[in-house]
Amino acid sequence: GDVMEVFFFPDKEIPCKVHFLSETRCFKDSCKYSHRKTSLSELYRYLGSCRRSMDVCVFVMTCVDLADIVVSMRQRGVAVRVITDDEQEKITGSQIWRLRKEGICVRTDHSSNFMHHKFVVVDDQLLINGSFNWTRNAITGNQENVIVTNHTRVVGAFKAEFEKLWEQFDPK
Amino acid sequence: GDVMEVFFFPDKEIPCKVHFLSETRCFKDSCKYSHRKTSLSELYRYLGSCRRSMDVCVFVMTCVDLADIVVSMRQRGVAVRVITDDEQEKITGSQIWRLRKEGICVRTDHSSNFMHHKFVVVDDQLLINGSFNWTRNAITGNQENVIVTNHTRVVGAFKAEFEKLWEQFDPK
Ligand SMILES: [Zn+2]
Ligand SMILES: [Zn+2]
Numbered sequence: 001g002d003v004m005e006v007f008f009f010p011d012k013e014i015p016c017k018v019h020f021l022s023e024t025r026c027f028k029d030s031c032k033y034s035h036r037k038t039s040l041s042e043l044y045r046y047l048g049s050c051r052r053s054m055d056v057c058v059f060v061m062t063c064v065d066l067a068d069i070v071v072s073m074r075q076r077g078v079a080v081r082v083i084t085d086d087e088q089e090k091i092t093g094s095q096i097w098r099l100r101k102e103g104i105c106v107r108t109d110h111s112s113n114f115m116h117h118k119f120v121v122v123d124d125q126l127l128i129n130g131s132f133n134w135t136r137n138a139i140t141g142n143q144e145n146v147i148v149t150n151h152t153r154v155v156g157a158f159k160a161e162f163e164k165l166w167e168q169f170d171p172k
Numbered sequence: 173g174d175v176m177e178v179f180f181f182p183d184k185e186i187p188c189k190v191h192f193l194s195e196t197r198c199f200k201d202s203c204k205y206s207h208r209k210t211s212l213s214e215l216y217r218y219l220g221s222c223r224r225s226m227d228v229c230v231f232v233m234t235c236v237d238l239a240d241i242v243v244s245m246r247q248r249g250v251a252v253r254v255i256t257d258d259e260q261e262k263i264t265g266s267q268i269w270r271l272r273k274e275g276i277c278v279r280t281d282h283s284s285n286f287m288h289h290k291f292v293v294v295d296d297q298l299l300i301n302g303s304f305n306w307t308r309n310a311i312t313g314n315q316e317n318v319i320v321t322n323h324t325r326v327v328g329a330f331k332a333e334f335e336k337l338w339e340q341f342d343p344k
Binding site for chain 2: 006008059109113115116117129130131132137138143144145147165
């Protein structure tokens with residue numbers, strides 16, 4: 001079916017990763033995380049739906065939980081590619097070193113300009129895009145938006161942009 | 173008809189404002205600006221189509237050309253409202269003081285978190301949204317995206333977000 005959804009941040013609760021990202025639900029009565037739907041849990045759901053390819057093009061990536069999802073996709077055999085900003089890669093808390101350590105291909109802009117996109121293309125058919133960098137503050141602090149869509153032309157445009165930047169940022 | 177368009181930055185050329193924003197086209201042979209379509213000229217076109225209301229919710233606003241459009245809308249009697257980030261309002265080159273001087277209502281988050289949205293709702297029926305802050309670097313330097321749509325549910329969600337933040341950031 002057609003997917004066209006909008007989510008706003010900040011969230012008031014932190015979603016339970018077991019509940020929203022594992023095969024089973026979380027049944028811990030004492031779980032301190034939320035089992036209710038939040039904007040982040042919806043983002044987890046869409047990222048977690050990935051089966052074949054994940055093209056991540058995000059300016060800032062310091063959130064451990066979101067980096068975890070990318071790493072677990074790689075471990076499951078998903079073709080993961082990441083584009084980020086070269087200055088942001090070096091900041092405290094950046095998760096890019098972890099992604100590289102896991103063997104994920106990461107390319108950066110090598111420019112003082114910002115590689116300022118914040119989008120993901122999932123399985124060439126779903127776009128996640130908005131103002132949302134992958135930081136803790138974006139989840140529970142800032143005003144942010146994320147649009148999720150499988151609109152063919154829009155997904156295609158972002159996929160083409162990813163491929164263009166992937167070539168442009170080839171270090172060779 | 174249905175509007176669902178995607179624009180990417182950086183642009184290679186600076187569009188001629190006379191050509192894209194005035195009633196007539198520019199006929200100067202010696203014009204040093206571009207008369208060809210660019211991502212910014214498309215943004216000009218959509219912003220310029222505004223007739224009744226313009227709700228601007230943008231993190232950074234330092235671009236004089238884009239601030240000019242908001243000011244001219246106000247002067248034409250369009251109901252203009254602006255939400256921005258309180259720290260960004262104070263940075264060098266911020267255009268917020270100009271908007272306030274023209275009598276435009278501006279509200280800010282009064283918080284150390286980021287009011288990080290970058291969207292505009294035009295006439296309650298068109299949404300302009302993406303990674304694009306209103307800066308010079310976003311136009312000719314950075315990698316950025318803008319989605320323009322009149323998708324009813326999406327526009328409605330952003331309009332509701334604007335109204336929510338407008339109340340939330342009421343200084344009274
Ligand atoms: Zn739980
Ligand atoms: Zn001209």
